[in-house]
Amino acid sequence: MTKTPRDSRGPADYDLSRFPAFAVTVDVVILTMVESVLHVLLVQRGEAPFKGVWAIPGGFKRPTESLDEAAKRELVEETGVDAARLLAQFGAYGDPGRDPRMNVVTVGYLAVLRDVGSVVAGSDAAQADLVPVADVLEERIDLAFDHLMIIRDAVERARVELEVSGIATAFLGPTFTIAELRAVYEAIWGVQLDAANFRRSILGEDGWVIPVGRRARPGSSGGRPPELYRAGRAWRQSGPIHRTPTEERN
Amino acid sequence: MTKTPRDSRGPADYDLSRFPAFAVTVDVVILTMVESVLHVLLVQRGEAPFKGVWAIPGGFKRPTESLDEAAKRELVEETGVDAARLLAQFGAYGDPGRDPRMNVVTVGYLAVLRDVGSVVAGSDAAQADLVPVADVLEERIDLAFDHLMIIRDAVERARVELEVSGIATAFLGPTFTIAELRAVYEAIWGVQLDAANFRRSILGEDGWVIPVGRRARPGSSGGRPPELYRAGRAWRQSGPIHRTPTEERN
């Protein structure tokens, strides 16, 4: 906290009115994969300021809940999905002018979901949509407040998290193919990975993926039907694939 | 932001009193190196609650400043050192009961200083001291509020930052020896690194350290006087030394 003996303000006076009051909100950047392209969930604001402008979902923190609980609640309210496992805080934002109405400090959370499409469709009142993050990062879409910066930080956090934790499988269903897993890495890092080498890295050490015995149906373009796997227990330690400064694609 | 169309509360009503008010503080975890041991700067609280208990320095954010500016200001007020370059936000904390007086959300910042010793000595009013982080992490020292958790997160952040950024040279002076640089890695990661291999990794690619032409005086235990170096330009990209899961020491 909070108050040190050297602070210039008065001594033991705990009158809240003597200290600046802030509204604290929680904003959730929801990332998901649609056809091997990284998407972010945006909602269209229904009121001023920034009425009609796209924004990331969020809401006020309640005094009786923690920040994590607030983020989890907002996620459920927005998508109906209870994905508490994949919810990481990545930053706080409190620039003086970021909200024209009042002093607001917001805490950004990153959530990774699979197949959020149907959930979004069921979302009634809000105009919600999944848009490619590339459209956001390259500023083809206007965002409210400082949400562009927030999404930038969230995506960067996702890139790092992909390397050090098991965030990759969170984008996928309970069973998946090696190619689907590789598509996650390629989409988030913006690189092209060799299919054979990627496979070797994943299967080389065991604990990452476990063959489930079945085969998936090949895509519409034919090809050999791939083996199906499920996530192993090693994902929460550290990721199996690491970025290299070379072979950049994007 | 803040407010989405699906939020359950009322529509365009921007009366601040309708939303829960929080105090927002900034707490700074100041890490430094004392004789190859990682230390954290703590202050002894002069008022209730937690009067006389050790805590990390911090203070209230002002509505006219950003979070980064608040952290920088607190750092200057506490240590007199203007080390704005090495100041990274690592987390926000807002559990309901974390401050018994009122609703406080705090944002944690990590600051890395070199040779903060004299600065601390000059700090008058506050009882300030540098304590080994090991004493804190192993709970040999009681801390106020949730500051133990905050320091835990800060140290973990420092460990990661050491790998991906040039945080290492921030612990050292303008010129340093390879052994001093290695000591930083060994202290923060709690590992033992081979001196020869470390040297090769640092000097192998250029851009990390630049020989300054002079030699340092050997330590009290004698030995060959080491070459002096200064930090190169490559440190802000990514770190030269990476952790390996093996050879753990601590």
Add this chain to the structure above:
DNA sequence: GGAGTTTTGGTCATTACGACCAATACCTTA
């Protein structure tokens, strides 16, 4: 001058990894 300590340089085996090629297995179309 010798012992001790630290830096600095060298060798070597192992591993990791990217580039590339080829075989396999299935679908689609003719």
Add this chain to the structure above:
DNA sequence: TAAGGTATTGGTCGTAATGACCAAAACTCC
């Protein structure tokens, strides 16, 4: 049913990275 296409799967190989270990160099202290 046969041929072509596509994606998966397996293999080889050269290079880079790295850890273990040894030894020489340089200086201080006794």
